[in-house]
Amino acid sequence: MSEGLIILGATSKIAQEVGRVAARHGRELLLVARSVERAEAVAGDLRARGASKVTVIAADLADISTHFSLWEQIEADMPDAAEVLLAYGSLSDQARADNDIDYTLSELNTNFTSAASLLMHAAEQLEARKKGVLAVITSVAGDRARRSNYVYGTAKGALTLFAQGLRARLFASGVRVLTIKPGPVDTPMIAHMKKGLLTATPQAVAAAIYRDMENGSADVIYVPGYWWLIMAIIKAIPEKVAKKLKF
Numbered sequence: 001m002s003e004g005l006i007i008l009g010a011t012s013k014i015a016q017e018v019g020r021v022a023a024r025h026g027r028e029l030l031l032v033a034r035s036v037e038r039a040e041a042v043a044g045d046l047r048a049r050g051a052s053k054v055t056v057i058a059a060d061l062a063d064i065s066t067h068f069s070l071w072e073q074i075e076a077d078m079p080d081a082a083e084v085l086l087a088y089g090s091l092s093d094q095a096r097a098d099n100d101i102d103y104t105l106s107e108l109n110t111n112f113t114s115a116a117s118l119l120m121h122a123a124e125q126l127e128a129r130k131k132g133v134l135a136v137i138t139s140v141a142g143d144r145a146r147r148s149n150y151v152y153g154t155a156k157g158a159l160t161l162f163a164q165g166l167r168a169r170l171f172a173s174g175v176r177v178l179t180i181k182p183g184p185v186d187t188p189m190i191a192h193m194k195k196g197l198l199t200a201t202p203q204a205v206a207a208a209i210y211r212d213m214e215n216g217s218a219d220v221i222y223v224p225g226y227w228w229l230i231m232a233i234i235k236a237i238p239e240k241v242a243k244k245l246k247f
């Protein structure tokens with residue numbers, strides 16, 4: 001697929017690496033990110049790596065009140081976009097969320113409600129063209145709500161369900177909705193956490209994402225793929241056991 005790629009949350013480390021793979025293929029990219037300085041730095045890197053054209057739009061994606069005008073701008077800049085990658089997110093501080101309702105609601109908005117709003121705008125654009133890929137980065141955390149991160153997990157789980165519904169809606173129009181569930185990836189998002197054998201590199205995760213966006217036909221992918229098995233086991237733990245576990 002050689003047409004344009006829109007990246008929502010383009011300064012995310014995973015998104016930057018997806019952008020680098022796309023740039024090597026000479027793609028045209030539209031980067032949407034909240035920091036114009038960092039987005040311009042990413043754009044410069046992607047131009048140097050071969051992107052045919054890179055445009056930057058600055059936007060706080062959690063601010064739903066701007067989404068209609070934001071998408072007008074996106075559509076004007078890239079009317080023939082073939083793909084949209086929704087990559088932004090915030091790893092919620094569960095301890096803080098436990099005692100701060102406003103913070104919890106704001107995190108749910110960043111990771112789910114605002115994302116759902118943007119997916120609806122993207123869906124409308126791709127549906128009109130009757131083709132394209134809408135790729136949504138959720139998380140394995142959305143497969144089961146756990147004591148240690150259920151605010152983030154709930155939002156990602158809701159996003160996974162929303163993408164599933166959109167997939168069914170868009171199927172007839174030829175638009176593919178790809179749900180991407182990464183396990184832990186070594187990016188700034190988990191900089192404060194201990195890394196282990198199961199922590200993937202952003203380069204490997206991005207390569208898998210781009211490959212599947214371009215050539216795959218799956219509806220849902222776990223990245224790396226072995227997370228499917230790990231999450232199948234975690235999901236199988238009975239609730240009366242899971243609620244007692246400190247995980």
Ligand SMILES: NC(=O)c1ccc[n+]([C@@H]2O[C@H](COP(=O)([O-])OP(=O)(O)OC[C@H]3O[C@@H](n4cnc5c(N)ncnc54)[C@H](OP(=O)(O)O)[C@@H]3O)[C@@H](O)[C@H]2O)c1
Pocket residue numbers: 009010011012013014015033034035038059060061062063087088089090091110137138139140181182183184185186187188189190
């Ligand atoms: N890393 C992991 O272990 C992991 C695992 C599973 C899923 N994921 C998901 O993968 C995606 C990419 O994350 P990452 O690992 O690449 O982490 P990252 O480098 O920390 O990227 C997160 C990005 O989200 C952006 N963002 C947050 N709130 C935003 C807002 N209101 N408006 C615009 N942008 C906003 C951040 O922008 P700023 O640069 O301005 O802060 C940052 O670019 C996220 O959806 C994350 O939930 C990550």
